[in-house]
Amino acid sequence: MGRYLIRRLLQTVLILWVISAITFFLFWVTPANPALLICGKNCNTETIAQVNATYGFDDPLIVQYGTYMKGLVNPGGRMIGTEGSERKCPWPCFGESYQNGVPVWDSISEAFPATFWLATGAAVLWLFFGVLLGLLAALRKGKWLDKLSVGIALFGVSFPTIVFGYLLLFTFIVKLNWIPFPDTANAALFTVGPAKWLQFYILPWITLALVFAALYTRLTRANMIDTMNEDYIRTARAKGLGEGTVVFKHGLRAALTPIVTIFGLDLGGLLGGAVITEQIFSITGLGKLSIDSVLSNDLPAIMGVVLFAAVFVVVANIIVDILYAFIDPRVRLS
Amino acid sequence: MTESVTTTATAGTGTGRPFLELKDLQVHFPTDDGLVKAVNGLSFTLERGKTLGIVGESGSGKSVSSLAIMGLQKGTQAQVSGEIWLDGAELVSMSVPEIRRLRGQQVAMIFQDPLSAMHPFYKIGDQLVEAYLVHNNAPKSVAKKRAIELLDRVGIPSPSKRFDDYPHQFSGGMRQRAMIAMALMCDPQLLIADEPTTALDVTVQAQILDLMMDLQKEFNSAIVIITHDLGVVAQMAQDVVVMYGGRVVESGPVRDIFYRPEMPYTWGLLGSIPRVNRGGDHRLKSIRGTPPSLINLPNGCPFQPRCDYQQYVEGHSCVAEVPELLQIGTGGHRVRCHIESEQRSRLFAEQIKPNL
Numbered sequence: 271m272g273r274y275l276i277r278r279l280l281q282t283v284l285i286l287w288v289i290s291a292i293t294f295f296l297f298w299v300t301p302a303n304p305a306l307l308i309c310g311k312n313c314n315t316e317t318i319a320q321v322n323a324t325y326g327f328d329d330p331l332i333v334q335y336g337t338y339m340k341g342l343v344n345p346g347g348r349m350i351g352t353e354g355s356e357r358k359c360p361w362p363c364f365g366e367s368y369q370n371g372v373p374v375w376d377s378i379s380e381a382f383p384a385t386f387w388l389a390t391g392a393a394v395l396w397l398f399f400g401v402l403l404g405l406l407a408a409l410r411k412g413k414w415l416d417k418l419s420v421g422i423a424l425f426g427v428s429f430p431t432i433v434f435g436y437l438l439l440f441t442f443i444v445k446l447n448w449i450p451f452p453d454t455a456n457a458a459l460f461t462v463g464p465a466k467w468l469q470f471y472i473l474p475w476i477t478l479a480l481v482f483a484a485l486y487t488r489l490t491r492a493n494m495i496d497t498m499n500e501d502y503i504r505t506a507r508a509k510g511l512g513e514g515t516v517v518f519k520h521g522l523r524a525a526l527t528p529i530v531t532i533f534g535l536d537l538g539g540l541l542g543g544a545v546i547t548e549q550i551f552s553i554t555g556l557g558k559l560s561i562d563s564v565l566s567n568d569l570p571a572i573m574g575v576v577l578f579a580a581v582f583v584v585v586a587n588i589i590v591d592i593l594y595a596f597i598d599p600r601v602r603l604s
Numbered sequence: 605m606t607e608s609v610t611t612t613a614t615a616g617t618g619t620g621r622p623f624l625e626l627k628d629l630q631v632h633f634p635t636d637d638g639l640v641k642a643v644n645g646l647s648f649t650l651e652r653g654k655t656l657g658i659v660g661e662s663g664s665g666k667s668v669s670s671l672a673i674m675g676l677q678k679g680t681q682a683q684v685s686g687e688i689w690l691d692g693a694e695l696v697s698m699s700v701p702e703i704r705r706l707r708g709q710q711v712a713m714i715f716q717d718p719l720s721a722m723h724p725f726y727k728i729g730d731q732l733v734e735a736y737l738v739h740n741n742a743p744k745s746v747a748k749k750r751a752i753e754l755l756d757r758v759g760i761p762s763p764s765k766r767f768d769d770y771p772h773q774f775s776g777g778m779r780q781r782a783m784i785a786m787a788l789m790c791d792p793q794l795l796i797a798d799e800p801t802t803a804l805d806v807t808v809q810a811q812i813l814d815l816m817m818d819l820q821k822e823f824n825s826a827i828v829i830i831t832h833d834l835g836v837v838a839q840m841a842q843d844v845v846v847m848y849g850g851r852v853v854e855s856g857p858v859r860d861i862f863y864r865p866e867m868p869y870t871w872g873l874l875g876s877i878p879r880v881n882r883g884g885d886h887r888l889k890s891i892r893g894t895p896p897s898l899i900n901l902p903n904g905c906p907f908q909p910r911c912d913y914q915q916y917v918e919g920h921s922c923v924a925e926v927p928e929l930l931q932i933g934t935g936g937h938r939v940r941c942h943i944e945s946e947q948r949s950r951l952f953a954e955q956i957k958p959n960l
Contacts, residue, residue, distance in 0.1 A: 502721055505713075506723070597725070
């Protein structure tokens with residue numbers, strides 16, 4: 271177990287390094303001229319030269335890469351700027367935004383809580399309703415409840431998030447006025463209290479959860495139907511166990527195992543930002559940050575967001591693998 | 605009490621019925637392709653302490669009948685009719701909660717493939733304990749003690765250690781032993797063993813069969829053993845039921861079935877046993893054709909499309925009508941065949957026996 275963890279952690283570092291290298295070189299070969307982006311409307315030869323000197327854009331690419339990596343691995347961060355006008359960029363330093371000069375890490379850590387609440391809240395919703403509907407459908411296979419669940423799932427999978435989200439927004443916020451317009455200030459649970467916080471997130475949660483709930487319904491249904499046909503379910507019944515024990519202890523326990531895998535990866539992916547949902551409901555999370563930085567060619571921000579999201583995916587993978595060994599005794603970590 | 609031929613003195617129930625009696629059991633499954641007639645009128649009796657072997661090829665209705673005794677088709681699409689009497693109680697008409705109390709307690713089942721029949725996520729010991737606790741209001745420690753006792757009894761070394769193992773950590777033979785131990789947790793009076801040794805190699809197979817016979821003596825349980833291995837039947841059973849196409853085609857004491865079989869299908873089964881004592885040049889014999897579709901059973905005798913002896917029947921009765929299961933002699937030997945009994949004995953003596 272210990273050796274396994276160490277090996278996985280080393281693998282993680284390697285993967286993240288590869289991702290950081292790829293993003294770095296990929297973005298540095300784009301035709302965008304960073305100095306032009308930074309000085310904006312006041313550009314002249316002099317300011318461009320000054321910007322180049324400040325950020326080291328004149329240095330060979332490999333040197334720039336070294337500086338970039340130093341900001342990521344050196345616990346003390348690195349310095350930005352020329353002699354005399356130096357400022358510290360604390361660890362983890364992805365550089366400063368071309369748009370507003372704010373350190374990228376500050377933007378990320380500011381945007382993350384909103385994305386975190388959005389993703390985890392939606393995950394609770396979709397996991398609960400997806401598994402519940404899937405379970406009911408499997409147990410009532412071929413009956414109307416099954417057909418209804420499959421119908422809802424088909425609807426959920428095929429309905430585009432952007433349409434569904436705006437539909438909710440117009441219905442409940444604009445037309446019915448049940449919920450006030452989204453105010454970014456309400457995204458912070460600990461400053462505004464749960465009532466406003468819930469109001470702020472409820473529609474985004476539903477929007478984001480719909481597709482996943484539909485997928486999980488189908489997945490749970492299929493797994494559960496397969497499991498209930500297994501020999502060990504027949505054995506459980508032959509022991510004289512009640513149907514509840516058979517379904518939950520023997521059936522669902524086995525049927526949920528693959529769902530744990532998918533859930534970990536889905537949640538891990540979403541913690542890097544839910545672009546469409548955040549955009550619809552003006553949530554200033556990582557998804558919005560990525561879109562904004564892409565649209566404004568803000569290279570340090572893009573690299574930061576990509577690497578940050580990658581960390582979640584990779585870590586989610588490890589957690590799922592470790593969890594799996596606890597869930598399924600046949601799996602050995604090695 | 606219509607056609608009971610077994611002596612009822614040993615029944616011990618006081619009702620005069622045999623311990624286990626199936627009367628005209630029918631199990632049909634409606635499917636999109638039509639009605640699958642898996643069992644069409646199965647009748648037999650069995651007393652405590654005795655073993656009945658049910659033989660037949662795949663799809664002959666053996667396993668389906670055993671699941672019907674456990675009531676495991678209740679609540680599914682399956683249509684079960686007929687009567688199953690166990691120790692004075694009728695099971696086909698019994699409600700699910702009632703029959704659930706019998707499952708594991710009075711009737712227990714040993715399944716064919718213990719790797720898939722045991723839950724992969726739970727410890728062997730816990731699965732045994734669960735079987736005990738569902739019928740006994742006892743603390744877990746008592747159940748655990750019993751589980752370890754039985755694991756020991758079925759020959760699992762250091763049972764208190766292996767209690768905490770998962771099924772995949774056991775070998776095939778050990779899993780089957782554990783499966784038997786699980787079936788015995790509540791001292792069932794009737795054990796149904798569905799191909800208990802099919803997945804095992806021959807040495808282990810012999811050990812498992814010995815174990816089952818020992819346990820039968822110890823617990824005085826009745827055993828129904830379902831198999832397509834006639835060797836297993838010869839070793840274990842006192843009575844044999846040969847099934848074909850969901851029907852009994854021949855039944856009787858084991859000696860009659862092996863030494864005086866009269867049904868061409870039984871001849872085919874006996875003829876297809878591989879013999880090691882006869883040189884290596886012979887091909888394995890098989891019964892020509894394939895088992896019948898249970899949706900469209902052949903007209904007349906179900907075995908008729910594969911039967912090589914139809915010329916011994918006058919007229920077209922083989923394709924026209926289902927032969928009755930008729931008693932021959934006095935020993936409880938019954939045969940379902942249109943050929944005259946004397947003719948059958950002669951055919952067996954002249955054509956079949958010399959080639960066995």
